[in-house]
Amino acid sequence: MLWTRVASGVVLAPLFLVLVYLEFPYFHLLVAAIAGVMAVEFTRMDGKAGTKRRTLTAAAAVVAVALMSADHAAAAAAVIVAATAAVIAADQVAGRKGFHVVHIAVLYAALPAVSLLYVMAEGGARSIFWLLAVVWATDIGAYAFGRMIGGPKLAPSVSPNKTWSGAVGGLVSAVLISAGLLAWVYGQGLSASLLMLAAGLSVVSQAGDLFESALKRRYQVKDSGAIIPGHGGVMDRFDGLWAAAPLAAVFCLVLGGVQQW
Numbered sequence: 001m002l003w004t005r006v007a008s009g010v011v012l013a014p015l016f017l018v019l020v021y022l023e024f025p026y027f028h029l030l031v032a033a034i035a036g037v038m039a040v041e042f043t044r045m046d047g048k049a050g051t052k053r054r055t056l057t058a059a060a061a062v063v064a065v066a067l068m069s070a071d072h073a074a075a076a077a078a079v080i081v082a083a084t085a086a087v088i089a090a091d092q093v094a095g096r097k098g099f100h101v102v103h104i105a106v107l108y109a110a111l112p113a114v115s116l117l118y119v120m121a122e123g124g125a126r127s128i129f130w131l132l133a134v135v136w137a138t139d140i141g142a143y144a145f146g147r148m149i150g151g152p153k154l155a156p157s158v159s160p161n162k163t164w165s166g167a168v169g170g171l172v173s174a175v176l177i178s179a180g181l182l183a184w185v186y187g188q189g190l191s192a193s194l195l196m197l198a199a200g201l202s203v204v205s206q207a208g209d210l211f212e213s214a215l216k217r218r219y220q221v222k223d224s225g226a227i228i229p230g231h232g233g234v235m236d237r238f239d240g241l242w243a244a245a246p247l248a249a250v251f252c253l254v255l256g257g258v259q260q261w
Contacts, residue, residue: 006013007229012228016030017129020128020129025223027128028120030126031113031116032062032066032113034113034238035113036058036062036109037234038061038108038235038238039060039106039109039110041192041233041235042057042101042108042224043057043101044225045102045216045221045224046100046101046102047219048083053087056083057083057102057109060079060083061105061110062082064077064080064083067079068114068117069117076114080110080111084092084093084107087105088103091103092175107153108242111246112242112245113242113245116248118252119252122253130178131244132241133178134178134205135200135201135202135240137170137176138170138201138240141166141171141172141173141174142162142171142173143166145165145166145168145169145170145172146166147166148165149166150163150165151165158210158213162210170202171199171203172206173202174199174205175202176200178197178198179198182194192251199223200247201248206246207243208240209239211243212235
């Protein structure tokens with residue numbers, strides 16, 4: 001399984017980076033595809049959504065991304081809100097009370113996707129590269145430090161293999177990688193706000209990973225899907241990035257793209 005994961009990463013990571021570099025429309029099409037597949041995986045998680053609902057949910061996520069690609073942010077937000085409200089209302093009418101994971105499927109899949117496009121619009125490809133560096137460094141650092149040091153579990157009831165040493169190692173790795181990228185590749189000076197942003201994105205990325213682990217444990221599924229050999233589903237691969245994207249978008253909104261951070 002490890003070698004399958006590595007092989008998939010070796011093939012898919014460069015392709016992903018090339019599409020980021022090419023920007024519009026290639027990156028936007030990629031994000032739309034990820035959002036659509038993620039919506040399907042999310043709605044399938046608890047087994048309560050049929051084919052029709054999965055299709056409509058995925059369509060809503062893709063439409064929201066398409067609208068954002070055309071610089072219609074307000075319309076994209078309206079689609080996300082309307083689709084979420086419609087799903088909840090449909091369950092109420094059908095007598096299915098309480099919370100179901102499908103209620104937030106569009107929000108989960110589309111809001112981070114729209115956020116990524118906003119980051120791209122504000123800071124270009126290098127803002128996305130920086131964000132990816134933070135998230136990927138968090139994943140790699142958490143795995144490496146967790147394996148080497150071990151110690152107390154971070155959230156044993158949710159993800160038995162994650163440790164506090166791994167969480168701290170992931171955070172430190174993210175800060176160091178982001179600082180190095182900004183200073184040596186982008187030629188920017190360091191600042192406390194940059195380090196705090198990288199740390200915050202690392203924490204949120206790890207929280208996104210734990211959230212997906214909690215969902216899988218609750219609904220007793222091993223992976224969200226099987227589309228990526230060795231990794232499982234799209235949610236399994238992009239949960240950290242999807243969690244970090246809205247926070248990155250907020251910083252873009254306040255401070256501009258990565259060249260301004």
